[in-house]
Amino acid sequence: MKTKHLRLMQRVYIILFFCFMYLPIAYMIVFSFNQSKGYSLFTGFTFKWYRSLFTNASILHALWVSVEVAVLSAIIATVLGTAASLGIASMSRKSRLLVTNITYIPVVNPEIITGISLMLLFVAYQRFAAQSAWLPDNIMGLPTLLIAHIAFNVPYVIFNVSPKLKQLDIKLYEAALDLGCDPRQAFFKVILPEISPAILSAFLICLTYSIDDFMISYFNCGTVETLPIAIYSMTRKKVSPEIYALSTIMFVVILSVILVSNAMESRSYRKDQKTLREEGA
């Protein structure tokens, strides 16, 4: 009797928790179809906010900048970080510890500190460059944005790839060498395929962090707007259901990506189970 009671309470609690988590999202979806700009009364169904969103040049441009910066920074961060992981793996224990600790700094530091410290660096550079004839002195904008995004992404690549390198069986590499590969071939044929899932997931993490980042971009973007920064400047004005429309679209995209990837995962899982059963039989 008592456990039944407890289980019911558990259910209610979890449902309440999810209501709390999804309340703002449900609210935005509903009010993105609202006729009027008010926030409490639903006065009629309309698609007009979606239409005006897709003709909003500044939003579309910001989206483009976001994608551009995310892809470029993710590629550079992944290459830089993977090379670093390989190098770090062959270092002595002491220097490895030092590098790992410094790499942790951007991860544990509040984002605002990472943002302003990079901004100060760029400001210092600009003051320095203004005195010299040949250095470009106005770098605030895309270049600084790119550097900042790479800077906060590289640690995630290193912390994703390094553990995988540690798990790697060194004997496979030695076997490849024994069988006549030169070290370069052995790397590309044995080691790279082994760590490529970690590299791929690191790349995807970089993409999502970069697209989502507001704090660090905010201090280093100059006059260039990424999507989160465009959203921020929209929220500074009065309520616009266009933002709700944008959120709804984002939510639907994210939800479908997750559902598709989950379906694929569970299908391959079931397939694995099936082959396992057949092998057993």
Next chain:
Amino acid sequence: MKIYDKKLAYPYFVWMVLFTVVPLFIVVYYAMTDAEGNFTLNNLTSISGYGSVFARSLLLALIATVICLIIAFPVGYFLSRLRVNKQHIMLMLVMLPMWMNFLLRTYAWMGLLSVNGPVNTLLGFIGLGPYTMLNTSGAVVLGMVYNYVPYMILPLYTSMTKIDQSLVEAAQDLGANTTKTLVRVLIPMSVPGISTGITMVFVPAVSTFVISRMLGGGSNLLIGDLIEMQFLGNSYNLNVGSAMSLVLMIIVLLCMSFTSSFDEDEMEGVS
């Protein structure tokens, strides 16, 4: 394992020094100098004038962290006791709102909490309100809790999956009631998750400026707002801003050394 070349890491070393180490030293340099570059401690001492803002930041972040812990503990436990395939689905449901840009989610709360917004309308039906909820410190705490509670759930869930259900059953068999099982078994065994979760909620909460600006109006300034105003706002002063950042960094370091003193197994459940 010495099969690769150390040189592969050299580009990253250069990068790391240029864009991680040097910027932090510049922050320290700016914090200790005036506009002409002469050494001074005035920036640091001028912060004492903002004592109330620092106190408010610490207090609100602390309250938000405690509320997150209270909300997240049962959720983490519930998730960890589900069957594995169900765990994945539920975990994804917890993570899903985090995939939306946090500006958008916070913006939605602005609408929800406004004087003639849905929450007040609902309260009106049962004869309460309307309350002024927006632009209060309560709204700021709510925004922090809402945005950061998944950071508490994930590490808690990770450490709780390692608790064997038979331990809980054994405690009950030996006569411990729910409270006793909680205090003697569950909480001690999830300490690594708790301490990671506290850092992961407290650090962003104490340094935010977006949540306070959107939900707190102008009257609930936090450290983050102060720093932002020194760098990009009206009271442009890089030196004072750097000094504030330095203090914020020290606060965060103290917080982290405090929580990591509880377990050696730090950074569990990250990513």
